[in-house]
Amino acid sequence: MAADAAHTPSEGRTDGERELARLFALQKEAYAAAPFPSYEERIANLNRIIRLTEANEDAFIEAINADFGNRARQETVIAEIVVTVSGAKLTKKNLKKWMQPRGAPTPLHMLPARSRIEPQPLGVVGIISPWNYPLQLALAPAIAALAAGNRVLIKPSELTPHLAETLKAAIASEFDESVCAVVTGGVETGQAFTETPFDHLLFTGSTAVGKRVAEAAAKNLTPVTLELGGKSPAIIDESADIETAARSIAHGKMLNAGQTCVAPDYVLAPRDKVDATVDAIAAAARKMFPAIDTTHDYTSIISDRHFARLKSLVEEARDRGAKIVEIGSSNALYPQRKLPLTMIVDPPADAAVMKEEIFGPVLPVLPIGSTDEAIAYVNKGDRPLALYWYGESDAARDKVLEKTVSGGVTVNDALWHVAQENLPFGGVGKSGIGAYHGETGFNTFSHLKPVFYQSRFASSALLHPPYTAKTDKIISFVRKIL
Structure with a gap:
């Protein structure tokens, strides 16, 4: 495997690999020629993102629907179009401020010098986007990277x-390929992409693949942002209104048929309210999707392989005696890959559904005895990408926030912290490395370069050798004022 995709021989490479090498070399050359795009150039690039997203809205909706087999137009508009455009507009609004050099305190003994942090573009950024939100998760990091220059x-x-x-095609219609371009291809192209010496690489996908991406990037010491997943809990406190929590959890789990990295992966409910919780989630799901098997409002599972994997999780739990509650027919209209919302009540701890990220409309519901038990349960696993807490007790809420670690949290709802552009989005531990969105994204794709401006009145030369008793007196004085 070559370390530099831009300079490997072309023999034996796929069309995608050759195109990747060409575009990478072109963009590296363009960066070298113009390493610091102006504010006006960056705003123009953000306007191009907005324009191509809005102008191709219908085409994007149709393409995503074709890839999934079915996904509601409204779902794509909300989760892909609106989120992308709003992110670009917020970035435009704040870009001038983000680009400004930032003052940094200068110690008393170094005055009258000045210290600043000056954001600088990194160079060429690679983005590997996933299939579940294929437009938003390609363009949202691109917005941050382009804004950073x-x-x-x-x-x-x-x-x-x-x-x-x-x-x-949409990006090619708006951008010169030396600024922004798309490379398509299969596994070979994807592997070559991870081995390309980008100045920063962002990957969104599974933890297992994220490990391989990090290993490949490490060969070039390429810094990475990894947006992964994991098992995100929804904790229902004793103080919660069950029906309100259930509506939120049902929506969070059934959006995109659960094919969302921050979807609730399992529910921890008060032991004496588990049945009420299951009934309430079922009722909420039936209200949102009265004809779940046939409605166009409900998204299909992306592929036959993913459909079969989800069904196998359910069947393994069923075979081991867990109670299964399906909202929709069990045949799930297989040709359309419509999988019903399937709750698994108190599955065995070592069941597959409790050991791997589900990424579909399958929802384990487990009994829990107290806030402390809920915290202990969450903490015995890997740190999740998201955590959801429902209730009215400030003390219980704050205890969970203080004693658990997760990528992000929404209190008394699900998913919505991700839609807040002013909040960083990212994981922790096995759920991810780094973050973006808003100013955090601008900083992620910038080198925050420290610059020290020495004064012509500086006395630092007094500390140069040869060292004397006078040097010792100066050192003693400096130590006293530190």
């Missing part, structure tokens, strides 16, 4: 080929 290459998932080609 970088060149951008995007590699979409091969599981969403219609969206990938539509996005490639």
